[in-house]
Amino acid sequence: MSQFRIAPSLLSADFARLGEEVRNVIAAGADIIHFDVMDNHYVPNLTIGPLVCEAIRPHTTAPIDVHLMVTPVDALAASFAKAGADIITFHPEASHHIDRTLGLIKDAGCKAGLVLNPATSLSHLDHVMDKLDMILLMSVNPGFGGQKFIPQTLDKVRAVRQRIDEYTAKYGGEIWLEVDGGVKVDNIAEIAAAGADTFVAGSAIYGQPDYKAVIDAMRAELAK
Numbered sequence: 001m002s003q004f005r006i007a008p009s010l011l012s013a014d015f016a017r018l019g020e021e022v023r024n025v026i027a028a029g030a031d032i033i034h035f036d037v038m039d040n041h042y043v044p045n046l047t048i049g050p051l052v053c054e055a056i057r058p059h060t061t062a063p064i065d066v067h068l069m070v071t072p073v074d075a076l077a078a079s080f081a082k083a084g085a086d087i088i089t090f091h092p093e094a095s096h097h098i099d100r101t102l103g104l105i106k107d108a109g110c111k112a113g114l115v116l117n118p119a120t121s122l123s124h125l126d127h128v129m130d131k132l133d134m135i136l137l138m139s140v141n142p143g144f145g146g147q148k149f150i151p152q153t154l155d156k157v158r159a160v161r162q163r164i165d166e167y168t169a170k171y172g173g174e175i176w177l178e179v180d181g182g183v184k185v186d187n188i189a190e191i192a193a194a195g196a197d198t199f200v201a202g203s204a205i206y207g208q209p210d211y212k213a214v215i216d217a218m219r220a221e222l223a224k
């Protein structure tokens with residue numbers, strides 16, 4: 001894998017200084033801003049919406065990766081596209097019409113992806129590979145930062161890596177494989193070895209005073 005992307009999750013940032021937190025983490029070497037949207041319905045927590053996405057948009061040119069943990073999905077996905085999101089992912093069980101939701105995200109000019117929870121089957125990927133720019137595998141149950149990485153995720157990462165490689169070898173294109181939850185300096189190499197190329201890290205980065213030191217340490221692990 002030639003390119004690894006590090007995506008700090010704003011969930012663990014200081015919400016009173018979000019613009020600055022976005023700028024600081026990108027200046028520290030991050031590639032993508034991961035933006036967790038929780039609705040107190042699909043998950044038992046409540047975070048930030050399209051207005052906050054719009055507010056942080058001028059603070060960076062880095063892609064904003066919106067992870068929707070909401071139901072229903074479609075209207076909010078459209079609002080986030082207008083608010084400046086670059087990538088929008090959602091959980092298949094939160095949408096009645098997965099193909100339609102993926103299509104509306106792409107028609108709005110964003111990259112689209114599906115998010116699979118630790119116990120969600122890979123079969124959700126079967127008939128939509130052509131519409132996916134990203135597959136996000138949850139390595140914790142969604143809803144909160146700071147949880148422990150579920151090790152069984154590694155098998156799933158390997159299986160999805162194989163699917164992506166087979167699909168892109170046959171049809172071309174590119175599909176990113178992102179892992180979210182409990183990613184730290186001490187497990188990122190193992191997750192990369194299983195086949196992930198994009199790493200969400202919330203508490204591991206924002207929980208430390210020196211963001212650059214953490215991101216440099218992650219890159220050093222990825223270069224091993």
Ligand code: DX5
Nearest residue numbers: 009142143145146182202203
């Ligand atoms: C959890 C969120 C994650 C979370 C990760 O539902 O989707 O993006 O912020 O936090 P850490 O890296 O602390 O596990």
Ligand code: ZN
Nearest residue numbers: 036067180200
């Ligand atoms: Zn997330």
